[in-house]
Amino acid sequence: MASTLRPYLTCIRNTLDAAMCLQNFPCQEVERHNKPEVELKSSPELLLNPVLICRNESEKCLIETSINSLRISLKVKQADELENILTKKFLRFLSMRAEAFQVLRRKPVQGYDISFLITNYHCEEMQKHKLIDFIVQFMEDIDKEISELKMSVNTRGRLVATEFLKQFI
Amino acid sequence: MACIERASPALNQILLKLYSAEKPVEIDHHLYEFGSFKYHILCQACEPQVAYLSISTPPLCPGILTSNKLSSYTIELIKRLCPGVVEIAEATREGYQLTLRLNLTKIPRRNDYVKVIKEISTVHSVILSSQLKEILWNFNSDDAIKGMHKPIKLAYNPREPFFVIRQPPRIIAVFPIRFAEKSDVIISTAFFQELVDVGSLDKYTKAPPCSWSAIPPPELRGEAFEDLSTNGGFVSFDISAHHVDGKRLDKTVWNLLNFNAYVRFHVKTTKGFIQRRMRKRLENLVEVLHHTESEQDNEQITRHHGCSCTKGLLVKSSKYNILKQRWGNLGRKLKRIHFRVKIQGFGRFRQRWLRLPKFSSSRGYTKLG
Numbered sequence: 001m002a003s004t005l006r007p008y009l010t011c012i013r014n015t016l017d018a019a020m021c022l023q024n025f026p027c028q029e030v031e032r033h034n035k036p037e038v039e040l041k042s043s044p045e046l047l048l049n050p051v052l053i054c055r056n057e058s059e060k061c062l063i064e065t066s067i068n069s070l071r072i073s074l075k076v077k078q079a080d081e082l083e084n085i086l087t088k089k090f091l092r093f094l095s096m097r098a099e100a101f102q103v104l105r106r107k108p109v110q111g112y113d114i115s116f117l118i119t120n121y122h123c124e125e126m127q128k129h130k131l132i133d134f135i136v137q138f139m140e141d142i143d144k145e146i147s148e149l150k151m152s153v154n155t156r157g158r159l160v161a162t163e164f165l166k167q168f169i
Numbered sequence: 170m171a172c173i174e175r176a177s178p179a180l181n182q183i184l185l186k187l188y189s190a191e192k193p194v195e196i197d198h199h200l201y202e203f204g205s206f207k208y209h210i211l212c213q214a215c216e217p218q219v220a221y222l223s224i225s226t227p228p229l230c231p232g233i234l235t236s237n238k239l240s241s242y243t244i245e246l247i248k249r250l251c252p253g254v255v256e257i258a259e260a261t262r263e264g265y266q267l268t269l270r271l272n273l274t275k276i277p278r279r280n281d282y283v284k285v286i287k288e289i290s291t292v293h294s295v296i297l298s299s300q301l302k303e304i305l306w307n308f309n310s311d312d313a314i315k316g317m318h319k320p321i322k323l324a325y326n327p328r329e330p331f332f333v334i335r336q337p338p339r340i341i342a343v344f345p346i347r348f349a350e351k352s353d354v355i356i357s358t359a360f361f362q363e364l365v366d367v368g369s370l371d372k373y374t375k376a377p378p379c380s381w382s383a384i385p386p387p388e389l390r391g392e393a394f395e396d397l398s399t400n401g402g403f404v405s406f407d408i409s410a411h412h413v414d415g416k417r418l419d420k421t422v423w424n425l426l427n428f429n430a431y432v433r434f435h436v437k438t439t440k441g442f443i444q445r446r447m448r449k450r451l452e453n454l455v456e457v458l459h460h461t462e463s464e465q466d467n468e469q470i471t472r473h474h475g476c477s478c479t480k481g482l483l484v485k486s487s488k489y490n491i492l493k494q495r496w497g498n499l500g501r502k503l504k505r506i507h508f509r510v511k512i513q514g515f516g517r518f519r520q521r522w523l524r525l526p527k528f529s530s531s532r533g534y535t536k537l538g
Contacts, residue, residue: 090447168377
C-alpha cells in the first residue's frame with residue numbers, strides 16, 4: 001500500500017503545479033463582482049478540464065481548474081466502519097473551522113470527504129509551491145491522524161475491557 | 170462515574186453536610202437518581218441528632234417481585250449496614266418503601282465518619298443487589314424439570330432492561346445494546362470486540378466468558394419483539410458458580426447491574442477523547458500553515474536586503490500591499506456612492522473629513538528596525 005502512496009502524491013503535486021496558474025478575472029455576468037469561476041461554472045470558456053487522480057477505488061483526488069480559481073476535492077480511504085466515522089468526524093471538524101485554513105471549503109463537494117478552494121488572491125498572498133506543499137502534507141497528515149485515532153480508540157477499548165474483567169477476578 | 174459507584178454521591182454529600190454542620194440544620198430534600206431511585210431526607214432543628222432517610226425503588230423484576238415491599242432478606246442486609254447508626258423506622262413515610270432512622274451522634278467523630286457515611290449512602294446498591302441475588306437463588310423447580318429456563322427480564326434502568334437465564338450449572342446474562350447514534354453503535358461494537366478478545370486470554374480465564382452477536386441469542390427466543398430489536402447487538406456473560414462464591418457474588422451482581430452504564434460511559438469518554446485529539450491536531454495543522462506564511466514573509470524581507478545607501482531594510486510586505494489595495498477599493502466605493510438627497514456642502518465635508526489615511530511615508534520607504 002505504501003508503494004502506491006508516493007506516486008499518487010507526486011502525481012497530485014505535479015498536477016497542482018500545472019493547474020495553479022491563476023489570475024484575477026472579474027465576473028462576466030455581474031458588474032464589479034469577482035467570483036471563483038470554478039464554483040459558478042457559468043462560463044465554459046473559463047473552465048479547464050477536471051483531472052481525476054485515483055489511487056484505488058476508495059481514494060481519489062479531483063482537481064478542477066478555472067481561470068481564477070482551483071478546487072481540490074479529496075476522498076480519503078476508509079477501510080471499516082470505525083475509520084468511516086472517524087474520518088467523517090475529523091473532516092467535518094476541520095471544515096467547520098475552515099476560516100483557520102483560509103483555503104479550505106466549508107462543505108466538501110458531493111462524493112468527496114474534503115475540498116479546498118484556492119483563488120488568485122490566495123496565490124498572491126502565499127507562495128504557490130508552499131501552498132502545494134501544504135496540501136500534499138495535509139493529505140499525508142490526515143491519513144496518519146485517522147490511523148492513529150483508530151489505534152487509540154481500540155487501545156482505550158482494550159484497557160477499559162481489561163479493567164472491567166479484572167473486577168471479576 | 171456516579172452511576173457505577175455504590176455510594177450515592179448526592180446522598181453522601183448531604184449526610185456529610187448534615188453531620189459536620191456546627192448549628193442545627195433543617196433539611197427536607199427529595200432526590201431522584203439513576204435507576205429511578207427516590208430518596209427523601211428529613212432533619213428537623215428540634216431533633217438535630219436524628220435524620221430520617223426514606224427510600225423508594227421500582228422492583229428490579231416486575232414480573233417476579235410483584236409486591237412493592239422489600240423482602241426479609243433485603244431488610245436483613247440493610248440492618249447489617251452500620252448497626253447502631255442505622256435503624257429501620259417502624260412507620261414508613263408515605264410513597265416510600267423504607268424509612269431509616271439515622272442516629273448521627275453514634276457516628277464516630279474521628280476520620281472514620283467519612284467511611285461510615287459512605288457506607289450509609291450505599292443503601293440503594295444493597296437493596297438492588299439483594300433483589301438480584303434472590304431472583305437468582307429462587308429457582309422455579311417446575312421449569313427445571315421440564316427443561317425450560319425462561320429468561321427473566323430485569324430493569325435496573327427502565328430503558329435498558331437485560332435478561333438473566335438460569336441454565337444449571339451456569340447463569341447467562343444477556344444485554345441487548347441500543348444507542349441513539351450510529352457512531353455510538355460503532356464505538357461500542359469495537360469495545361465489545363476488544364472485550365471478547367481480552368476475555369479469551371489465559372490471564373482472564375477466571376473472568377466470566379463473554380460473547381457478542383448481532384442477532385438475538387437462541388436463549389431469548391420467544392421474547393417480545395421490542396426487547397429484541399437493537400442496533401448494537403447482544404452481549405452475553407456466562408456466570409458460573411465460581412463467580413458467585415462468597416464475596417465475589419456482590420461484585421458480580423453489581424457489575425452486571427451496571428454493565429450498560431459502564432458501556433455508555435466508555436462511549437461518552439471516547440467521544441470526548443476523539444474531540445480533544447482533533448482540536449490538538451487542528452492546532453498543529455494550522456501552525457504549519459502559519460509557519461508557511463511567516464517563512465514567506467521572511468523570504469521577502471531578505472530578498473529586498475541590499476542597497477548600501479539605504480538605512481535599514483526596504484520592506485515591501487505582501488500583507489502591506491493587500492491592506493493598501495483594500496483601503497483603496499473601499500475609498501473608491503465610498504466616492505462612488507450616489508446619494509439621492511443632495512445636501513449642500515456635504516461634498517466638501519466628505520472630502521475634508523471622510524478621507525482615508527495614506528500609508529506612504531514622506532521618506533518613500535518604511536524603515537524596519
